[in-house]
Amino acid sequence: MRRQLAIMRQSLFDQGYLDEQFIELEELQDDANPNFVEEVVTLYFRDSARLILNIQQALERKPFDFNKLDGYMHQFKGSSSSIGANKVKAESTLFREYCRSANAEGCLRAFQQLKKEYATLRKKLEAYFQLARQTGPLETASRPK
Amino acid sequence: MAVNGAVTWLRRAGEMDGYGLSASDTEEVHVLAVDDSHVDRKVIERLLKITSCKVTAVDSGRRALQFLGLEDEKEASNGFDGLKVDLIITDYCMPGMTGYELLKKVKESSVFREIPVVIMSSEKVITRIDRCLEEGAEDFIVKPVKLSDVKRIIDCMTTDLRGGINKRKLRDEGEDRSSSSPTTVDSPTRRLKMTSLEEHVFSSKK
Numbered sequence: 001m002r003r004q005l006a007i008m009r010q011s012l013f014d015q016g017y018l019d020e021q022f023i024e025l026e027e028l029q030d031d032a033n034p035n036f037v038e039e040v041v042t043l044y045f046r047d048s049a050r051l052i053l054n055i056q057q058a059l060e061r062k063p064f065d066f067n068k069l070d071g072y073m074h075q076f077k078g079s080s081s082s083i084g085a086n087k088v089k090a091e092s093t094l095f096r097e098y099c100r101s102a103n104a105e106g107c108l109r110a111f112q113q114l115k116k117e118y119a120t121l122r123k124k125l126e127a128y129f130q131l132a133r134q135t136g137p138l139e140t141a142s143r144p145k
Numbered sequence: 146m147a148v149n150g151a152v153t154w155l156r157r158a159g160e161m162d163g164y165g166l167s168a169s170d171t172e173e174v175h176v177l178a179v180d181d182s183h184v185d186r187k188v189i190e191r192l193l194k195i196t197s198c199k200v201t202a203v204d205s206g207r208r209a210l211q212f213l214g215l216e217d218e219k220e221a222s223n224g225f226d227g228l229k230v231d232l233i234i235t236d237y238c239m240p241g242m243t244g245y246e247l248l249k250k251v252k253e254s255s256v257f258r259e260i261p262v263v264i265m266s267s268e269k270v271i272t273r274i275d276r277c278l279e280e281g282a283e284d285f286i287v288k289p290v291k292l293s294d295v296k297r298i299i300d301c302m303t304t305d306l307r308g309g310i311n312k313r314k315l316r317d318e319g320e321d322r323s324s325s326s327p328t329t330v331d332s333p334t335r336r337l338k339m340t341s342l343e344e345h346v347f348s349s350k351k
Contacts, residue, residue: 028191043183
């Protein structure tokens with residue numbers, strides 16, 4: 001299971017879902033704070049789900065309020081960057097560019113793509129942490145005293 | 146609250162008078178962290194705790210001012226020793242009051258202007274950085290914040306503290322190494338002072 005977890009983790013980086021900021025967070029974990037990364041990521045999913053809903057609702061009101069949309073996306077991009085969510089961050093950047101050029105079609109397209117990437121990341125990270133939780137205690141038990 | 150504050154202040158003053166700050170000294174630095182993002186607050190709090198700081202994290206500039214006792218343009222009374230803040234680290238982009246506006250309010254206060262303020266921002270805009278430094282910010286961190294960023298800030302701060310003590314000791318011994326002007330928070334000046342201290346350290350090792 002350890003090996004499975006390591007493979008899963010490595011592929012998240014290889015496929016560009018995560019960047020080095022995720023590793024920065026991993027390095028902040030210790031025996032006293034063994035679930036720090038999962039806690040931060042859980043917080044991220046909670047906050048970003050709300051932002052996505054806000055953006056969704058804002059995109060249902062015509063004409064688009066590009067300033068408001070950009071504001072929401074700025075927050076979304078910020079926290080995505082803080083957890084190392086690489087692909088999601090890239091999609092956020094694209095969306096913001098469309099906002100700044102007041103390109104409504106572009107915004108809609110970029111948002112669809114962003115939601116897809118976000119959903120994929122969420123699924124992958126939830127699977128990863130679930131496996132990590134199962135594997136964790138095993139690791140401790142096998143560590144020599 | 147006031148009792149705790151008095152104890153902290155006395156301990157700090159006692160150590161400074163005795164030049165007791167050794168390399169291993171772990172006097173806790175109290176940092177006020179300001180960020181509207183819950184995720185970023187959690188991260189900065191952890192980063193600061195790992196760097197052995199005491200942290201108070203708030204979600205807005207307004208709450209930061211409330212904590213300092215600076216809300217509504219009123220100056221803090223001396224009764225806030227228990228909440229003594231050694232460093233403020235704030236996000237730039239926040240709804241309501243921006244980090245820049247918070248910086249200005251702190252620097253305009255006769256009670257709190259000496260507290261170093263560090264700005265964090267996801268956007269590396271040179272004009273923004275310059276504006277913050279001109280307004281008296283100690284440093285500017287580009288997000289996402291890393292442990293090395295926080296360590297650098299805290300190291301600089303504690304070095305400044307020791308630098309101040311060493312300069313006073315040198316003056317007492319009759320050596321006139323630096324001016325006796327009060328510590329300013331202007332970064333270039335601070336760096337100059339640190340350089341003159343380093344020169345002394347190197348020359349004394351010959």
